[in-house]
Each structure stands twice: as C-alpha cells, then as structure tokens.
Amino acid sequence: MEQVAERGLTSAEVAERVAAGQANDVRRRSSRSVSAIVRANVLTLFNGVIGALWVLIMIFGEWQDGLFGLVIVANAGIGIVQELRAKRTLDRLAIVNESPVRVRRDGSDTEIPPRQVVLGDLVLLSSGDQLLVDGEVVDADGLEADESLLTGEADPVHKRPGDEVLSGSFVVAGRGRYVATRVGRDAYAARLAEEASAFSLSHSELREGVTRFIKYVTWLVIPIGALLTWSQVSRQTSVGEAVTGTVAGIVTMIPEGLVLMTSIAFAVGVIRLGRRRCLVQELPAIEILARVDTLCLDKTGTLTSGGMELDEVRPLRDDLPVHEALGALANLDPDPNPTARAVQARYPESPGWTATAKVPFSSARKWSGAEFDDHGGWVLGAPDVLLPPGTPGYDEAGALAATGLRVLALCRVASLRDPDDLGTVEAAAVVVLRQRIRPDAAETLAYFAGQRVTVKVISGDNPESVSAIATSLGIPGGERAVDARTLPEDDPEKLAEIMEANTVFGRVSPHQKRLFVGALQSRGHTVAMTGDGVNDVLALKDADLGVAMGSGSGATRAVAQVVLMDDGFASLPSVVGEGRRVLANIERVAGLFLTKTFYAIVLSLLTGVIGLAFPFAPRHSTLINALTIGVPAFFLALAPSNERARSGFVPRVLRLAVPAGIICATAVYLSYWIAQSGSATLEESRTSAVITLFVAAWWVLVLVARPYVWWRVLLVAAMAGLFALALTVPFAREFFALTLGGPAAGLTAAGLGVAAGVVLTGVFVIARSRRAAPGPGDIKSAQDRPADTLGA
Template identity: 70%
Template sequence: MAEVPGNSGSVGGHVSTVTERDVGLSGAEAARRAAAGQANEVPRRTSRSLGAIVRANVCTLFNAVIGALWVLILIFGDWKDGLFGLIVIVNTAIGVVQELRAKRTLDRLAVVNEAPVRVRRDGAEREIRPREVVLGDLILLGPGDRLLVDGEVAGADGLEVDESLLTGEADPVHKRPGDEVLSGSFVVAGGGSYVATRVGRDAYAAKLTEEASTFSLAHSELRDGVANFIKYITWLVIPIGALLTHSQMRRDTTFSDAITSTVAGVVTMIPEGLVLITSIAFAVGVVRLGRRRCLVQELPAIEGLARVDVLCVDKTGTLTAPGMDLGEVRPLRDDVDVKAVLAALAAADPRPNATLQAVRDAFPDGPGWVSVANVPFSSARKWSGAEFEGHGAWLLGAPDVLLDRGDPGYDEAAALARTGLRVLALREAAPGSLSADTPRAARPAALVVLKQRVRPEAADTLRYFSRQGVTVKVISGDNPESVAAIAGSLGLPGADRPIDARSLPEGDPEAYAEVLDTHSVFGRVTPRQKREFVQALKSRGHTVAMTGDGVNDVLALKDADLGVAMGTGSGATKSVAQVVLLDDSFATLPHVVAEGRRVLSNIERVSGLFLTKTFYAIALSLMTGVAGLAFPFVPRQSTLVNALTIGIPAFFLALAPSDERSRPGFVRRVLRFAVPAGLISAAAMFLAFTFAHNGERSLAQDRTAAVIALFIVTWWVLVLIARPYNWWRLTLLGSMAGLFAVTMAIPGIHEFFALYTDDRGNDLVALGFGVLGAALLTAVVKIAQWAGIRVLPGSATK
C-alpha cells in the first residue's frame, strides 16, 4: 500500500458547515501564474510524442538485423537481391503513419472527454479545462468530482472523499477546512472547495503515475506471444546463419554467392511484418472506435475487448437513460405538506443527483426553508437528508432502508418496485439526529414514485451479447424487484430470479461466486460489493468487463479486466476506465466488443502466415546446410513469394471483419499450424530443388523449380488461412496467383527475379511437389479437425 503524505484523519459525523468563502484568484493573477509555469500541465497518457513514435518504429531489432543484411547484399551481392531493404522502409513508414493517425484520434477524443473543472475566479464560478488550473486556484467540489491537483480544503459541506485509488482503503474520509486532499482521490458525497497547493508534475498522483502513464501499444498475451517468437528466432539466427555460411563456402562458390545465400535464408527466418501488422491492427482499431465516439484510453484494452465473456452493467445509465421523471407522490400522512418538504430537500442540495433533480424539476419553487444541517446522498447509506429551521429533519431514500416491515407504505413500495418503477420513501427524523450514522426516525410521510427512461437500444444490445456468448450481469443499488422488472422487459435471461445482495453468503467465497455465476440480476449492491462481484467472477476464470457512470462504480471499474465508463459519468469514473463511451450509448458496446474480436482473431490468422515462413526458412537452412547444397533461392525470389503469399494478403486479412471471441492459448494454436505448414513447405521446395539439381540443369533453373513449388504450397497455406471465403477473399487469392503467373510470363520481370521456365521437365517436377505438399497440408488440417484440435481460425477447438 502506498504511503500517502499528509493524510489527515477522518472526522466523525456527516454534517459540517462552510467556514470559508474565498473569492479565489483574479483572472489576471491566474494568467500570470500560468505564464510562470505554475499551471497544471501534465502529459496525456493516451499518446506519445512524434519523436517517440518515430524512434519506436525505426530503432527496432528487426530494422537493425535486416539493415545489416541489406548492407551486406549491397557490398557483396547483386542490388536486385536487396529489395527486402525497401520493405523495411515501407513497413516503418506505414507503422509511423498509422500510429500518428491513432495519436490524433486519441488526443482529439481525450480533449472531448476531459471533464471541466469548476473554479472561483474574480469572485464568480467558472468552468475551465484541467490544464488551465493554476497554483492557488480555489477549486469547487461536488459528488463525483475527481481531484486533479493536491490542495487544502477551504470549505466543506458534508464533504466525503474516497482515497482508495491512492491508499487502497475503500472507506470514504470526511474532510474539514484545513485538511489536505490529494490528486487521484474523488468526492463521494457532499461538496466544498479547496485551494490548489501542488499542480502538474508536482501533484501526488502525477508523481506516482508519470512513469506508468506513457503510451503503450500493448502488453498482453498477444504481444507477449509475438515477443517470444522473436526472442527464440533471434537465438536461432546466429547458429543457423553460421551453418549456412559454412556449407556454402565449402562448395566451390564465390564469397559473394555464399553471402547472398546466407542472407536469403536468414532474412526469410525473421517475421519482420508480424510486429508491424499487430501494431497497425491495434492502431486501426482505435481509429475505428474513435469514429463511433468511443475513446480507448489504453491500447491494450483492444485485446481485453476480445476476451470478455461476462459483462457487468449498472441499470442506471446503461439499461436506462440518464435522468428520471417524477411519476407521482403518494402521501402516507395527512399532517405533512409533502410537496413543500420535497421541494425544500431538492433546493437544499447545491448539486442534486438524478433523483433529487427529478424532484426539483417537478417542484421548482422551494418554500424558502433555511437548512441548518444537510446530509448528501451516498450510495453506501442509500439516503440523503436535511434539517430545516422550524420545519424538522427529513430523510429521502430507499424504502427498504428507511422503512421497517409493517410500516405504512412498506408493502406498497415493494409492489411498485416489482413493476420496474423507482420508489423512494420520505420519512421524518428526530431533530438533531442527522449527524448520527442511523438517525432516529419518526413516522413515514410519503412514497415518491419515479419513472426511469429505458434506453430504446438496450434490448437489441442484450440480444447481441447473448448470441455472442457474453453473459450480462445487471448490478444495481436499486430494489432487486425493480431492477428485475426492467431487465425482464428487455429480455435478459435469468431476470426472473433476482438476488438481494444483502442476502449473499459473505463468509463463503465459493458459495458467493457460485451465486454470481448462476444469476443475472442483483439489487441493493453496495460499492464494496461491486468490487467483490468483479473479483469473484474473475476467480471463476471469467474475463470481466464492467460498465459504470457513477462514483460508486470506480473501484469495480478499476478491478475489472476492462472498465467501460459513460461519457457523462463522473470524472473519477472516466479516469480509471480503459474505454469511455463518449455518446453514452449502450448500443456502442457491441461495436466495441466486435472491434476487439476482429483485431485478435485476425492477428492470430496472419501470425500463421508469417510463422510458416519462419519455420520453412529454418528447416530449409538446416537441410541445405547439412546436405551441402546451394541454397534453393536468392533474396529477391523470397521477397517475391513472401510479398504475394504473406505481406500483401496479411494487410487485408488483418483488417477484415470478424466476431470470433478470442480464447487463451494464442501461441499454442499458431504453432500447431505454422510448424507442420513450414516443414511441408520446406520439404516440397527442397525436393523440387534436389530433383531438378540431380537432373544437372543450371542453378537458375533449379531455383526456379524450387520457387514454383514453394509458391504453390505457401499460396495454399494462404487459401486455408483465408477461410471463410467471400467475394473479396476469393478475389485476393486469385489476384496473388495471377500476379505470380504474370511475373513468370513477362520476360523483363521474370529475368529481374531470376526465374526461368524454359525447362518443362523442371516445371512439372515443381508443380508435382507443390501440389503434393498442398495435399499433405490439407490432410494434416483435416486430421486435426477430426481430432477436435483447433489449428485454423474458425475451426474446432480443443
């Protein structure tokens, strides 16, 4: 647990009064301090600088190795065999351009997503951007506000601050004037103001997170798997390259030819395009989601989107639209002016929540009562209250919290809740008792019935997740019967068996997780329990996404595998979520999940292409080195085959639509296909070259036969990986085969690539081994599918 400097202790009770009203800074003084470098300038975590992007794409292991091999070819070989060097330049340029596009999208959306900060300047309240806050600003606070800078409390009105993101302690801390508050915490109840004492990089949270806040393309199973491939291949390059060089030098050949053959084998081993394709797929995913008003604050979230199998949603803000309407008021006593009490309660709260706002909209004219004590609403208490001079103390909140069984209106409130209505109870409290955790209550006064606005797109969205195998859990602080009624009206499976979270078996983790796994609707869930829900579901092996918009969702969002916040949610909620739905639309979530699935499924697909090349190059280099034969192709020929069977198709396949849910085991599945495919490709090429060689033809003709066999088998690898077929995939396959045929047919082009087809016997040998290799690979895939082993995207899994 991090030690928090200057953390003042909590103050008992819920009621405090404002002891200071400052006019804040003047506009001129704020401008002077900003010019002096005392503004809240912190780097955005959503993107890195242009220089960092260029360095990350240029200064890579791939570029260093391939650059060195390119120089060797330019010195000792034919410049035509140096075509692979141009591929490095093109790949680097594409990587930089794509990431710059993602950077612009992220930065633009991040500005839109920034919640304005309320400050007092020149004696008046103003809203400014977070970066415009300066040292000494008087910052105003309300429920849900995130503290962006450190400071000292100037005024407090029932102010409760959650510092759990800094300390790990979930209990809110009551703050009084003079107490220190730290950036990274947020307001859970009440309001007040504080003076900024540390801003920008000097703020506590900025110091903790500056190193972790830099932009990252990914840190995930996918990226780790690719990195492991590269690590092992790098270790193999040196000994295999040495073996190949030695075997070529033993032959009666020139040093230049030996270097050219070695470079041809080594270059082909390196899957140089795989990292590029992975990075581009992630970046394009961010851009696509940005067009749907969805801000991905961390690119690794793309992978999390694909793996989600449980989605926890809060009813309010997700299934229902923000805001409510007052339906009716049902008095339970004749001696109380219920409308006046409700109007006074709404007027007494300077920043009402959605419930009190609905009351205020219905009763806009307050009775003018003077508030002497005020308790803001908190999701832990589930009620708010105020005491008025000469008019008593009143509580407004959940009926099952404020009403006892047998009280007037208890059964009526339960019956109304079962219809999906939001019901509140108005109850009188003993004067002077609001400072207690449980105020002494008098008789109930009324039931307040609110109508919630169900999102029109919610039903279709729930059906989408059901089809995709994603289980939706509705988690709410409201009455479980009310939540179940709304969820049931939208067709959520299991909505007919709601659970009251207060009845969950707290002392038995297994039973607790079992209930969560087998039920869909939960009511009366506390903020602490939301976090426990996420942890329990993860303990059952689920990948959990959590949506939310309120302060009470922050801890659960932070612990979930993927946190999704609504754009109009609290600043604290948006700060911890990996994904923010800027348009607040629940209907955007299917697109978010589909984008993640598209990226991962396609990366797995193209990884099979790149690693097939790696394994056939390794196998071919070993066979050639042991046999002491000339290497079966020169670099320009491998460049041609790889471009037509891997490079060009991979760009199209990596960006293609796909809705297949990703599963763990990426490395294992890719190897199941790439290893046999690579070995079969190497065998077909080696045999074609050997038979042609035994026929005592020229080396150029022998290599032509080997290249033809290699193209046929690797093109068939592409055919298998490109499934399921549609018009554009078939067009892609036909185009690649057609381009190879054109290359072989046009004199100037086939001479450039050193391909000669004037020996029909060699050509038939090449064709025969190529077809045989393709047939053998098909048989391997069929046998694996028959055994229930997943070797291709969309095939059986095991």
C-alpha cells in the same frame, strides 16, 4: 487563504503562474510523443538485422537481391503513419473526454480545462468530481472523498476545512472548495502514475506472444546463420554467391511484418472506434474487448437513460407537510443529483425552511436528508433501507418497485446529528419516479445473448425494480433478483457460486460491485463492467475492461479503458466486434508469417548439413513473401471478423505453423535436389524450388483465408495471377532470375507443391478440429461467424 476563498485568483495572478510554469500540465496517457513513435518504429532489432544484411548484398551481390531492404522503409513508414493517425484520434477524443474543472477566478465561478488549473486556484467540488490536483480544503458541506484508488481503503473520508485532499481521489458525497497546493507532475496521483500511465502496446497475450516469437527467432538466427554461412563458403564458390545464399536464408527466417501488422491492427482499431465516438484510453484494451465473456451492467445510465421524472407522490399521513418537505429537500443542494432534479422539476420553489444540518446522498447510505428549524429532520431514500418490514408504506413501496418503477420513501426523523443512528423513523410519503429504458437496450442485449456473452445486471436499486426492468428487456434469469445485502461477502467461493447462478442483483453497494467483479474473475471469466456513476469507480478499475459513459462522472471516465462518448449503449457490440476483429485476424496472419519462418529454418538447416547452395536467392524470397504473406496479410489483418478470442494464442499458431513450415521446406528441398541431380543449372534449380515453394505457401494462404467470401477469393486468385505473370513476362522473369528448365521440370516442381498442399490440408483439418473442441468459455454457436463482407 481567506482572500482566495472569497474571490479566487485574479487574471493577473493566473497569468503570472502560467508564465512561471505552475500550471497543471501533465502528459496524457492516451498517446506517446511523435519522436517516441518514430524511434519505436525505426530503431528495432529486425530493422537493424535486415539493414545489415542489405548492406552486405549491396557490397557483394546484385541490387535486385536487395529488394528486401524496402521492408525496412515499408515497416517504418506504414507503422509511423498508422500510429500517428491513432495518436491524433486518441488526443482529439481525450480532449473531448476531459471533465472541465470548476474554479473561482476574479470573484466568479467558471469552468476551465484541467490543464489550465494553476497553483493557488480555488477549485469547486461536488459529488462525482475527481480531484485532479492536490490541495487544502477551504470549506466543506458534508464533503466525503473516496481515496481507495490511492490508499486501497474503500471507506469514504470526511473532509473538513484545513484537511489535505489528494489528486486521484473523488467526491462521493457533499460539496466543498479547496485551494490547489500541488499541480502538474508535482501532484500526488501524477507522481504515482507517471510511469504506469505511459502509452504502451504491451501487457497483452497477443503482444507477449509476438514478442516470444521474435525472441525465439532471434536465438535461432545466430547459430543457423553461422551454419549457413559456413556451408556456403565451404562450397568454394565466390564470396558474392556465398553471401547471397546466406542472406536469403536469414532474411526469410525473420517474421519482419508480424510486428508491423500487429501494430497496424491495433492502430486501425483505435481509429475505427474513434469514428464511432469511442475513446480507447489504453490500446491493450482492444485485445481485452475480444476476450470478454461476462458483461456487468449498472442499470441506471446503461439500461435506462440517465434522467428520471417524478410520477406521483403518495402521502401516508395527512398531518405532515409532505410537499413542503420535498420542496425543501430538492432545492437544498445547488448541484442536485438526478433524483433531486426530478423532484425539483415538480417542486421548483423552496418553502423557505432553514437547514441546520445536512447529510448528502451517498451510494453506501442510499438516502439523503436535512434538519430544519421548527420543522425537524427529513430524509429521502430507499424504502427498504429506511423502513422496517411491516411499517406503513413498506409493502406499498415494494409492490410499486416490482413494476419497474423507482420508489423512494420520504420520512421524518428526530435528528440527523448521528447519520448512523436515525432513531425513530416515521414514513410520511411514497415518492414514485419513472425511469426511461433506452430504446436500443433490448437489441444490444440480444446481440450479447447471441454471442454467448453472459450479462449480469448489478444495481443499487430495489431488487424487484431491477428485476422488472431486466425481465422487460428479455434478460435470461431476470425474473430472479438477488438482494445483495443477503450475500456472504466473507465467503468468496460461495459468492462466486451465487454470481455464476444468478443474473440480477439489487441493493448492491459500491464495495460489493468490486467484490462481484473479483468473484467472476476467480471463475476464469474475462469481465467487462459498464457504469456512469461515482459508485461504479472501484468496479470499473478492477474489471478486465472498464467501460464508462461519456456523460458519467469524471471519476468513472478517468479509470475506464473505454469511454462511450455519445453514451451509446448500442455501440457496445461494435466495440466488442472491433476487438474480436483485431485478435482473430492477427492470429490468422501470424500463421502465415510463422510458416515462412519455420520453412526458412528447416531449409537453412538442410542446406547447412548437406552443403548445397541455398535453394533460392533473396529476390526469390522477396517475390514469394510479397505474394503469399505481405500483400495478403495486409488485407486479412484489417478484414471484418466476429470470432471471439480465446487464450492459447501461441500454441494454436505453432500447431499450424510448425508442421506447415516443415512440409513446405521438405517439398522445396526435394524439388531443388531433383533439379540439381539432373542437368539443370543453379538458376533453373532455384526456379524449380521457387515454383514448389510458391504453390505450397500459396496453399497455406488458401487455407488461412477462410471463410471464403468474394473479396478473399479475389485476393487469393490475384496472388496466383501475379506469380504467373512473373514466370511468363520476360522483363519480370529476367528481373527475378527465373529460368524454367523445360515443361517437365516445371510440372515436377508444381506437382511437388500440389502434393505438399494435400498434406497441408490434412494438417489444417486436424488442427482445426482440435481448435473446435469445446473449452471453457468457448463459443460453439454458428452466430460466432456471421456473414463476412469487406464492408462490414
């Protein structure tokens, strides 16, 4: 151990361990393997059902009726391609997002990717680092680790030489070194997260809603298919005709493209965000993006740029070596935090004081300090934490903080042997730091205000300083800052009430940030939390959506669902907008697919009970599904949209799909029965049914495609034009077995479709009015639906 602590591993020892498989090779959680992607898209229940039906048609029917079999190829092919594209995007960004690990090898310190850490490596730690492998501490300098992600205990744990450290914890103060004793899948956190961190599209209301639809349809297909089969066989027709009618009904009942469109929408969302340098580490985060109604911002690194600059030093006593003390403190840590770097820029040289004791900075203490030979103890930190009210410098620091500056107090203390009791504290100087507000902050906040997303500014800084910055950015309620030290942590209901009523909170501890997120969630809010520092980790983990800055600590990037690789706060609107686009469009196309399912169910039941031949053949179903659902849904699922998602996805879709399906089926069967009652042949009767069904289903598309912009109007018109060509072009008419029984039959069929369209319009108006009724968290502003263009 002593030898490793001096020089680390040699290159030869590293190569030997890599060859022995003792490297930190763990699976990325951002994507699954290619084979898993292929299996998930090919080996599905619906593909199996459709494949079996296709085989029956190939045996007993005509090949034109087997066109629906192409759905299997299209579903699998498009799904695999899109998910592979998303996988490449995720994997590429995940590599960029990986925090390098500092190790000592061959006697020199170097940075390597996490996967290159091997058993026995000497790993160097500093504040903000996440531990990626297990190990034993070799030396520690005020080293404190937060193991809350593993144990649930929020209090930092002091680590001394010989202590065990576990992967999944992170450094909150101090620095040190440890030797890796377990790497890869043997590491503690890797064993815990092996199953939970696997790539998944589940755990979302949208996915669960689609799964429920599939489950319900699966239950219905078996009995209705059996009834339909019996009715077709009992008509004493040929086996081929009976099989064709049965297959036509069952195939139409299956919403085979809904799962595909959902997967594509998620995958394309990931790719689009990837182009904006946003890493989505878990695909369900795409949905959560759309549901966010409360955004908690950490001021430093989010509203303000990460760096600071020392503005001035105001000595309070002429008899104390203020400038020397600042130089000594700033140059004490070889890996200084942003505050120490700002002071170090003014005092680049240490006065040569020898430190006998050190206390590193932590967000909980809000100060750091050291004790020096012949110069006593010195601390630098928050004035309202170190100084009692009324003491020299307290009022001056408060007045400066109220202008938006960051203010620290330099104090002399008797001893640092007990950090919890500093004894007598003498104020020596007020240190003023200037923070740079992000130029895009005001515009981004204005976007969220327009979208009725409530912003909460949560910071560990002085409340007056946070309030000044919030007010300058125009945040509503920013002038009223709450000191988090006065909040009732033991009364969750009261805390939630205060969180609802206020916007700006200062002097917030890491533990309180976590409580704040929970309090907002208890009021039914979907909470997003942004942050870049190690003090934000717990809140990021508990929030519905954690958003980390790319330049932030490795711990924050590890627990966040979304990482803004370029630190672009201005990219948050596009991130939220992408989530809204996905959910709003999936709900839109789900209405199309489920309408088809319900009219197929009703038609199959009517056919089974009455005993007529099924109203159309599989090729007719293929034509109508392609023109009213398949092709339009592909474009609508990827279209721009900014409508905020709400809970209740399944009931809303069913309120439209069930009555729409019943209306379409009634009109189709009436058209078919009228044709059958006359002298029309089976082919002519089915053509009448196809015309009625297309008109009714096309009108559902017209209603669902709103709001009408040029490309949507063109899309809807193109579908009608293609159907007209199928009716008029001889080759297409023959291919799809369309035979008009005369002008009167065609007008009757079209008229019934138009009548169904009128009723459908009334149903949609009623359903939309119910949807527009105010509800918790609903957005009622017209800004929720901006101009919608294909290139948006």
